[in-house]
Amino acid sequence: MSASTSERTARLRRSRTRSRNANGRPALAISTLKPHQYDLRPACASLICPDCKTWVPITGVQAKVQKLVPHDTGRAGKVPAIRCQGSNRLVTVDVAFEKWQRRLEEGGTESAGRRSARRHYKPLPAPAxxxxxxxxxxxxxxxxxxxxxxxxRKCRARNVAGRCGGTHHCAEGTRLAALYAELKRTQPLRQHEARVDALLARCRSTTAWSKHSEATASLKATAKRGGTAVEEANNSCKHRSPGTVSDYRGPQVPTQPIRITT
Incomplete structure (x- = not known):
């Protein structure tokens, strides 16, 4: 009789099994695993099998005996059906659900606030x-x-080969001679550019001063709010008339206290 085709690949892992078989290996303590390697929620209690490194449901998590369900080493329907050695292994749940949840949340907060391991190098300055x-x-x-x-004078005083003498010049003497010739050749042009820049600056200063003088020549322009006779009188410089407080307050302003009777 030929073998059934359904047994050739790994089967789906059931969350609960009714098998009474138990693995003879020592019980796996939950406390020996890291918080992210197991899940103690009753709806999906599971852990990462130490043998095949895959998530395996835990049956009887709220009962007296907890153990891993029978499972294969590969994905269901993808790889041959090879039973894992950790099937039906007893599990000791020695970690409280509240403690596991708190440790998981603290670890998530710490990892979220941790800096990235990637290094960011600043651009190197260009060499001088x-x-x-x-x-x-x-x-x-x-x-x-x-x-x-x-x-x-210094080069001719030295007793070394290649020193300056007569029409011969060393490298430094040649450079200084070329610099002197270049400055002497371009001196008229640089003097002309300097005179032009000075004339332009003087012209700009004169233009700005003339514009400022025109803007401040009239009394209306210097008033804070031009257009009224009071402001023009306020901006004008003249002597105060005798018997009055001030000109810009008007001629009808009394200088002595007035008693009003009704």
Missing amino acids: KPVTQMSPASMSVSDALAAYRDHL
Whole structure:
């Protein structure tokens, strides 16, 4: 008689079984597992089997004897039916449901507030240019000539090969001579640009001052709220008339106390 085709693949794991068989291995204590490796809720009591590393229901979680249901090592209907050695193994529930739930919530909060293990590196600053590639500070023609003459005096005093002498110059002497020639050649252009910049700045300053003078020339423009005779009188500088408090308050303002009778 041929074997049934239903026995060739792993079967579904039932949440409850009526089998009285018990595994001879020592009972598995819940306290030896981590909180995320078991579930003590009565509706879906289960744990990760230490042998096949898969979730397996716990039968009789509210009864006197708890044990793992018979299960296969693979997924149902996908792999051959190979019975796991941890089937029908006794389980000791030695952790209270409230304690397990509290530990699970604390672990979730701690892991949510933990920083990511990924490192974020700041961009490295660009390396500084070598001294030979740095642009020299701006020098005048007189400064360049003084530096060139000072170099010639020191270089000719040294007794080394390749020193400056006659029409021959060393590398530093050649650089200083070229710098002096370049500054001397471009000096008229730089002086012209400096004069143009000074004239433009002077023209802008004169224009701004003239606009300010025109805006503050009239009394109406300097008043806080122009257009009234009181403000024009307030902004004008003239002597106060005798017998009056002030001009901008009007000529009918009395200077002596007045008693009103009814």
